[in-house]
Every structure is written in C-alpha cells, then in structure tokens.
Amino acid sequence: xxxxxxxRHCDELTLMMYVERQLDREAAQEVSLHTQTCTRCLTLLRAxxxxxxxxxxxxxxxxxxxxxxLAEFHEQAKRSxxxxxxxxxxxxxxxxxxxxxxxxxxxxxxxxxxxxxxxNLLSLMVFQGAFYKGWLSMFTLVxxxxxxxxxxxxxxxxxxxxxRGTALxxxxxxxxxxxxxxxxxxxxxxxxxxxxxxxxxxxxTVKGDLYAMGDHVRIEGTVDGDLFGFGEQVEISGHVTGxxxxxxxxxxxxxxxxxxxxxxxNNITLTGTIDRSATTFTELLTIEPNGKIGRNLxxxxxxxxxxxxxxxxxxxxxxxxxxxxxxxxxxNAKGENLTINSSASIGGPAKFEGxxxxxVSSEAKLASPLAYTKMEHxxxxxxxxxxxxxxxxxxxxxxxxxxxxxxxPSFSREASSNVENVGASFGLGVLVLFAVPIAxxxxxxxxxxxxxxxxxxxxxxxxxxxxxxxxxxxxGQWILGxxxxxxxxxxxxxxxxxxxxxxxxxPFLGIWIxxxxxxxxxxxxxxxVYRRMQxxxxxxxxxxxxxxxxxxxxxxxxxxx
Amino acid sequence: xxxxxPGRMSVPGITEPKDLIVRARxxxxxxxxxxxxxxxxxxxxxxxxxxxxxxxxxxxxxxxxMKLRDKLSQYDPSRSFTxxxxxxxxxxxxxxxxxxxxxxxxxxxxxxxLPLETPEPNQLEKLIEERSSDEVRKALSTLGxxxxxxxxxxxxxxxxxxxxADALGVRRPFVGVVLLRARHELRQALEGRGVLVAxxxx
Numbered sequence: 001x002x003x004x005x006x007x008r009h010c011d012e013l014t015l016m017m018y019v020e021r022q023l024d025r026e027a028a029q030e031v032s033l034h035t036q037t038c039t040r041c042l043t044l045l046r047a048x049x050x051x052x053x054x055x056x057x058x059x060x061x062x063x064x065x066x067x068x069x070l071a072e073f074h075e076q077a078k079r080s081x082x083x084x085x086x087x088x089x090x091x092x093x094x095x096x097x098x099x100x101x102x103x104x105x106x107x108x109x110x111x112x113x114x115x116x117x118x119x120n121l122l123s124l125m126v127f128q129g130a131f132y133k134g135w136l137s138m139f140t141l142v143x144x145x146x147x148x149x150x151x152x153x154x155x156x157x158x159x160x161x162x163x164r165g166t167a168l169x170x171x172x173x174x175x176x177x178x179x180x181x182x183x184x185x186x187x188x189x190x191x192x193x194x195x196x197x198x199x200x201x202x203x204x205t206v207k208g209d210l211y212a213m214g215d216h217v218r219i220e221g222t223v224d225g226d227l228f229g230f231g232e233q234v235e236i237s238g239h240v241t242g243x244x245x246x247x248x249x250x251x252x253x254x255x256x257x258x259x260x261x262x263x264x265x266n267n268i269t270l271t272g273t274i275d276r277s278a279t280t281f282t283e284l285l286t287i288e289p290n291g292k293i294g295r296n297l298x299x300x301x302x303x304x305x306x307x308x309x310x311x312x313x314x315x316x317x318x319x320x321x322x323x324x325x326x327x328x329x330x331x332n333a334k335g336e337n338l339t340i341n342s343s344a345s346i347g348g349p350a351k352f353e354g355x356x357x358x359x360v361s362s363e364a365k366l367a368s369p370l371a372y373t374k375m376e377h378x379x380x381x382x383x384x385x386x387x388x389x390x391x392x393x394x395x396x397x398x399x400x401x402x403x404x405x406x407x408x409p410s411f412s413r414e415a416s417s418n419v420e421n422v423g424a425s426f427g428l429g430v431l432v433l434f435a436v437p438i439a440x441x442x443x444x445x446x447x448x449x450x451x452x453x454x455x456x457x458x459x460x461x462x463x464x465x466x467x468x469x470x471x472x473x474x475x476g477q478w479i480l481g482x483x484x485x486x487x488x489x490x491x492x493x494x495x496x497x498x499x500x501x502x503x504x505x506x507p508f509l510g511i512w513i514x515x516x517x518x519x520x521x522x523x524x525x526x527x528x529v530y531r532r533m534q535x536x537x538x539x540x541x542x543x544x545x546x547x548x549x550x551x552x553x554x555x556x557x558x559x560x561x
Numbered sequence: 562x563x564x565x566x567p568g569r570m571s572v573p574g575i576t577e578p579k580d581l582i583v584r585a586r587x588x589x590x591x592x593x594x595x596x597x598x599x600x601x602x603x604x605x606x607x608x609x610x611x612x613x614x615x616x617x618x619x620x621x622x623x624x625x626x627m628k629l630r631d632k633l634s635q636y637d638p639s640r641s642f643t644x645x646x647x648x649x650x651x652x653x654x655x656x657x658x659x660x661x662x663x664x665x666x667x668x669x670x671x672x673x674x675l676p677l678e679t680p681e682p683n684q685l686e687k688l689i690e691e692r693s694s695d696e697v698r699k700a701l702s703t704l705g706x707x708x709x710x711x712x713x714x715x716x717x718x719x720x721x722x723x724x725x726a727d728a729l730g731v732r733r734p735f736v737g738v739v740l741l742r743a744r745h746e747l748r749q750a751l752e753g754r755g756v757l758v759a760x761x762x763x
Contacts, residue, residue, distance in 0.1 A: 012679045017737050043682035050689050055716040058697035059610050066602045067619050073597040410620045
C-alpha cells in the first residue's frame with residue numbers, strides 16, 4: 001500500500017459515519033477506495049472503529065449489579081406478600097379493637113369531655129409539666145431543633161452524592177453523636193434487677209441508676225440515682241436521689257424522691273415527699289395529708305384527691321377532683337367535677353373548665369376567686385359553614401400536597417404506587433398508626449428520649465395528612481390514568497383529594513372513610529420508607545453475557561490490505 | 562429462551578420473548594413480571610450510563626417500567642420490542658436531563674461553534690489502547706448530558722441515527738456531529754484535559 005493523494009484525506013466525520021454505516025453507497029465506496037491507498041486515513045478509520053468497540057464494551061460491562069429495590073417490579077413483590085399481610089392485618093385489627101374497647105375507649109371519652117386538644121397536651125407536657133426542667137432544657141430543645149434543621153439541610157444538599165443507606169447511617173450516627181454530647185454522662189453504671197420480688201433493703205445503697213422489674217418492687221433503702229420501676233406493685237419507703245420513672249399497677253410512695261416522678265399507673269398514693277415535679281397518668285391519684293410535691297403536678301386522672309401539699313402549680317385533667325390541701329401556685333383544671341373544701345388553700349389564680357360549676361367552700365383560702373368556664377362540647381350539627389370549611393380544608397390539603405409532591409416527587413410516586421398494594425399498606429398502616437405514637441409517648445417519658453419522642457410525634461402527625469394526599473394522588477390516577485410526571489401527578493392528586501374530602505363529608509360513614517384513608521396512606525408511606533432503607537445491592541442477580549465483538553463495517557467493504 | 566443481551570439486544574440472532582410480550586399486553590401480570598426481570602438489568606444499565614447518579618438511574622428505571630406498563634397496549638408487535646423499549650427509556654432519561662437544564666443553550670452553542678480538530682491517528686490509537694473500560698466509564702460520567710446521552714443511545718442500545726435524532730430533538734444530519742463532538746469530549750476527558758461542554762448535570 002502506498003500513500004497517494006494525501007492532500008485529500010477524508011475528514012473524521014466522514015470516516016466515523018463510514019464506520020457507523022451511515023454513508024450512502026457512493027460515498028462509502030469512495031472512502032473504501034481511498035483507505036486502500038491512504039495509510040493515514042486507514043489508521044484513523046481503524047482507530048475510530050476500535051474506539052466504537054471500546055465504547056460499546058465499556059458500557060455493556062456489568063460493573064454494578066441490579067439494586068435490590070429493582071429486583072422485582074413492585075406489584076410482583078407486593079402480591080406475594082398479600083396473604084401474609086392480610087392475615088397479619090386481620091390479627092392486628094382484632095388486637096387493636098380489643099385494646100381499644102378494653103382500655104382506650106373509656107379514657108378517650110374522658111379526654112373528649114374534658115376538652116383537651118393535642119396542642120394543649122403537648123404544651124402542657126413540655127412547658128408546664130414535670131418534664132420541663134427549667135430554661136436549660138428549653139435552650140437544649142431550641143439547640144436541638146436548630147442543629148437538626150442544619151443537619152437536615154446538609155443531608156438534603158448532598159443527598160445526590162450519598163447512597164440511601166449511607167445517608168441514613170450518617171443521620172443516625174449524627175443523632176447518636178448529638179445525644180452523646182448533649183445528654184450528661186451517667187455518674188455510674190446502671191444496675192438491673194429482675195425477680196418476682198425486688199427489694200432494696202433498709203441498709204442497702206444502690207450506687208447509680210436502678211432498673212427494677214418484678215411483681216413487687218420494694219425500695220426500703222437508698223437508690224443513689226434514678227429508679228426505673230416496672231411491676232405490679234411498687235413501694236418506695238426509702239430514698240431515691242434522682243428521678244422515679246414507674247410503670248405499674250399500684251405505686252405507693254412513703255419515702256423521699258429528690259428528683260421528679262413520672263408515672264403511668266392504675267393508682268398512686270403519696271404519703272412521702274417528691275422534691276421536684278410529678279407527671280402522672282393514672283386512674284386514682286391520692287396525695288395524703290403527709291404527702292408533699294415540691295414543685296408542679298401535672299395529672300391526667302379519673303379521680304384526684306389532694307390532701308397534702310403542692311409547692312407550685314397544679315395542672316390537671318380530671319373526672320373528679322377534690323382539693324383539701326395546699327397548692328402554692330395556680331390551679332388549672334379541666335374535667336367533670338371539682339370540689340374545693342374548707343381546708344384547701346390556693347396561692348395563685350384558679351381556673352376550672354368543666355361540665356359542672358366547681359363546688360368551692362366559702363372557708364377555703366383562695367388568692368382569687370375561682371374562674372369557672374362551662375365546657376363546650378363540639379356540636380355535630382352541620383350548617384352552611386360546614387360546607388365552607390370542607391372546601392377550605394380541601395384547598396389546604398391541595399396546597400399541602402402541592403408542596404410535598406414538589407419537594408419529594410420520587411418518594412411521593414413510590415408511596416402512591418404502594419397504595420395499590422392494599423394488604424401490605426393496611427397492615428403496616430395499622431401498626432404505624434397505633435404503635436408509633438405509643439412508642440413516642442413512652443420515649444417522651446424518659447428524659448433522653450423526650451426530644452426523639454416529640455420529633456416522632458410531630459412526624460407522625462404530619463404523616464396523617466401526607467397519607468391522605470398520597471391516597472388522593474392514587475385515586476386521581478385511577479380516574480385519570482397513571483402518570484410518572486410530577487405535575488401530572490399533582491393534577492391527579494387535586495382531583496383525588498377533592499373526591500376524598502367529599503366522601504369524608506358524608507355523615508357517619510365519612511369518619512370511617514377518613515380512618516381507612518389514613519391507615520391506608522400511612523401504610524403506603526411506611527412501605528416507601530422501608531423500601532428505601534433496604535440494602536441497595538442484589539447479590540443474586542446473575543451476570544448477563546456480553547455479546548461478541550461484531551464488525552461495524554459493511555460486509556462488502558475492504559478496509560486496508 | 563436465549564438469554565437477552567443488554568444493549569444490542571436487537572441484533573439478528575437474538576430472539577425477543579414474543580410470547581411474554583403478547584401475554585403481558587393481554588394483562589397477564591405474571592408475564593409482565595417475567596418481562597420486567599428479563600429487561601430490568603439492561604434498562605438499569607442504560608439509565609446508569611445516561612443519568613448522573615446511581616439514585617437517578619434507579620428512579621428512572623422504575624419510572625420507565627411504570628410508563629412501559631401503561632404504554633404496553635400501544636406497542637406494535639410487528640416491530641422490535643427492544644428498540645421500542647430503548648426508545649421509551651431514552652425519551653424518559655432525556656426528558657429528565659433536559660428538565661435539569663441539561664439541554665442548555667450553551668450546550669448547543671458550544672457544539673455548533675467550537676472547531677473540531679482531527680486527531681493524529683497514531684495518537685488516537687495509542688489513547689484507545691491504553692485506556693481501560695473502567696476509565697472510559699468514568700470519563701463518560703464527566704461528559705455533558707447530551708454528549709453522554711448520544712453515546713449511550715448509539716453504543717449501548719444501538720439506536721439508529723433517526724431514533725437518536727428523534728430522542729434528542731435534533732435534525733438527522735446533525736446526529737453524526739453530535740456523536741463526533743461527544744467522542745472528542747470523551748477523548749479529552751480520557752486525556753485528563755477536562756471537557757469542552759459544561760452542559761451536564763454533574
């Protein structure tokens with residue numbers, strides 16, 4: 001081969017299109033002829049051909065396995081779980097119903113009658129209850145919210161560079177580090193005791209926190225730290241230098257608690273002293289004449305009897321309350337009946353919002369007259385304003401959904417597709433709807449978990465609305481057709497939300513529709529979160545064989561010698 | 562059934578699962594599941610090459626199959642299913658990239674205005690010889706969105722110039738130029754000289 005006519009080399013585009021078989025026959029023949037005599041163009045042609053092969057080979061190589069979340073089309077994966085979830089849902093529903101009728105219904109009725117809303121409850125627990133440990137805690141809360149916001153922004157900013165698992169790991173690690181820095185280190189190691197009867201003898205001193213679990217827990221000696229008591233009967237006749245956190249049927253305190261009391265019990269009797277504040281969820285709370293609480297008492301109880309001494313404020317929701325003792329600060333009560341007897345003394349303002357006017361003895365010593373407000377129960381009558389509010393609420397949902405779908409388009413789509421997996425969504429929805437708030441409230445009872453618990457409650461509360469939006473988006477897609485584009489999805493969400501709100505406005509049936517929608521959507525959201533937390537690598541996907549190299553050149557063309 | 566090959570699945574000799582496709586079109590969910598399992602790895606790899614991040618590729622794969630399921634009734638069985646599938650995938654990925662400013666005016670200006678220097682054949686041969694597949698993939702990920710998309714459509718899924726023109730929204734004669742520009746960008750990236758176009762979403 002000799003080099004001829006080198007002044008008329010083929011340009012690179014022509015050679016590339018020849019390699020790509022994109023030239024017409026005449027042009028291809030010209031190139032073919034030219035490259036038989038021009039070494040330079042032939043070399044370039046071969047180089048371009050090899051470049052094409054390198055590109056194809058590089059792209060076809062299986063360098064990453066299929067992620068686990070893509071291993072199955074969603075509906076396939078869901079379908080296989082449907083029976084399991086169905087059975088699970090049935091059992092869970094039965095359990096929830098039994099639990100509700102046995103334990104919650106009565107208490108809920110009392111709550112509704114007393115008119116306590118959820119916002120009141122939170123503000124009460126955080127700012128006025130025994131959880132409020134002064135301004136330092138307040139600063140910590142603000143600090144936590146600020147840091148959490150910064151962390152969330154940071155994760156949001158770099159989310160594209162993090163794998164989902166990594167992002168979650170970073171988040172949890174950050175929370176762990178934060179908790180490690182913020183929460184004070186315990187003075188000494190905790191001690192665990194579990195038996196039918198757990199006793200700390202009179203002469204015995206437990207250094208550090210004590211976790212006591214048994215049918216009977218008796219503390220006659222000293223616990224130099226916090227005491228966590230779980231049992232049928234807990235009796236404290238000794239001395240606890242820290243807080244007492246107790247879940248039991250019956251709690252009797254005749255000793256000394258230097259810190260706070262936080263308890264959920266059937267009945268509590270106090271004849272001893274609590275130096276700081278008390279928060280109780282109980283059926284019967286009795287503070288005997290010798291009983292004393294140094295600071296505030298926050299109580300949710302069916303029957304409260306205060307014969308002893310309370311240093312500061314009393315905030316309570318009661319079925320029936322009787323005050324015979326002393327309240328150093330204010331009284332703020334909601335409930336059915338309140339009696340203030342002649343021996344009672346209240347140092348601050350007194351308010352009672354109830355079904356019946358309080359029975360106040362004229363001999364009782366009150367700093368100011370008791371302010372009584374008749375409790376107003378929600379009217380179920382529906383007038384024109386009801387329709388207006390239905391429209392306003394529907395608009396608010398649409399706006400909320402618009403924001404969420406714009407901010408989290410991919411997640412929203414996943415959640416929306418999960419809605420169609422009815423069994424799994426309902427099963428998980430029931431679990432999340434009931435288990436999460438219970439877990440969050442339990443977390444709130446412990447000092448360390450308070451912030452996590454409150455954050456979880458807020459998230460859960462937000463998810464109640466998000467759930468309806470997700471179901472609305474799916475309903476919209478059923479009617480107007482499935483889409484993957486975010487704005488089209490928003491349009492369908494609007495239609496779905498309007499229809500759902502109309503359905504929810506139906507008397508009697510509407511509330512059940514709303515409940516079903518919330519459970520359903522909550523489950524779909526939880527499934528989406530669960531799937532995102534799954535590992536991303538699917539180890540069992542077999543490699544796909546690569547095709548053998550094929551010549552891109554026309555079969556009837558001769559290239560080179 | 563002969564195992565499907567990602568990328569050039571439409572080459573002669575590779576049979577498509579016609580039976581599965583027909584059953585899936587008729588609403589058989591089992592067939593659809595099988596079809597998904599056959600094609601998901603190839604489509605995921607397509608998206609992985611075309612999209613900037615793995616997360617984007619995962620999301621895009623899911624969305625493409627959701628779209629495919631809805632559009633399956635529109636598929637013409639007399640044509641290649643693989644080609645149709647890649648067309649849907651390419652359109653979807655390009656839509657996503659375009660929405661993220663990938664199809665920026667600057668991208669077009671750069672392509673149209675910057676001169677192309679014909680490489681020294683021996684140097685090009687040497688460059689290709691020295692670079693591994695891994696290096697090519699890394700270089701590919703640094704390219705502008707359109708260059709990357711064009712290369713993936715042509716050299717991964719073996720799409721025709723007409724199909725590429727249709728997907729990218731350019732005139733058919735312009736496709737060769739887009740591909741050549743993309744190759745030049747790639748060579749520069751392989752040489753560690755950065756890329757000409759900054760129209761990607763990196």
